[in-house]
Amino acid sequence: MKKYFLPSIKLTLLLVLLLAVLYPALIAAVAKLAPGGGKGKTVSVNGKVVGYENVGQQFTADKYFQGRPSAVNYNAAGSAGSNKGASNPDYQKTVQERIDTFLAHNPGIPKEDIPAELVTASGSGLDPDLSPAAALVQVKRVAAVRGISEQKLTALVTEHIQGPLMGIAGPSKVNVLKLNIALDTLK
The missing domain is CATH 1.10.287 (Helix Hairpins)
Incomplete structure (x- = not known):
């Protein structure tokens, strides 16, 4: 020993x-x-830090594009998913509530046209990006609330689409925080 x-x-x-x-x-x-x-990469507006580029932010006002839901209320200190399977009744109830909320704020959008990422939380709960389709499905609501033409808003979303890494790795995406900052600067 x-x-x-x-x-x-x-x-x-x-x-x-x-x-x-x-x-x-x-x-x-x-x-x-x-x-x-x-x-982390901070995002500043007029010298004031308004968020982090790689951490999702919560936007609830109809005048903004809304990002992916978060299972941790966008708290970067507690990054996690919900750990509930797709067949879990509580999870199904949560997703249905998110669908109902989306439809209430986006009338005229058929349920089947809602991208899944707008009603399901990401694995980290902090996803800062949306697919172009998830951003574009919100154009009508944001345009109506802000009094901006849908064409102008669609062009803004298109300008903020980031292609796959080196043109091959990953999907195209739109950073919600950067898009909303650009939206606030529109005249």
Whole structure:
């Protein structure tokens, strides 16, 4: 037993130093080189930080494009999904409530035309982006509330579509925060 005690203590101290001190310090140093210096990419308007580019924000007013629902109320400290399966009655009830709310705020849109991402939360609960279809389905409501032509608003959404990474990886997307900031600057 004594033969193994000292080596196990040495190994434990080495691993604590390596995994609890050196590795986190290395990751923090690499993060400092990333955009935002490891604190995330902030989005500012007139010098004031209004949100983070890669974290979903909650927009409830009809004059804004609304992003994906969040299972964690957009709290980045508690990123998580709901962990409820599609056959779970509570989950089905939540999705139906979201569908009903969407239809109440977007009259004239058939239920089958609602993109699933507008009524289901993402795995992290913090998805900042929508598909172009999910943004475009909201154009009629936002245009009516703001008194802007649907064509002008459709063009704005189209301008904010980001293509796949390097043209091949991932889907096209629209960052909801950036789109809503651009919407507020429209004349």
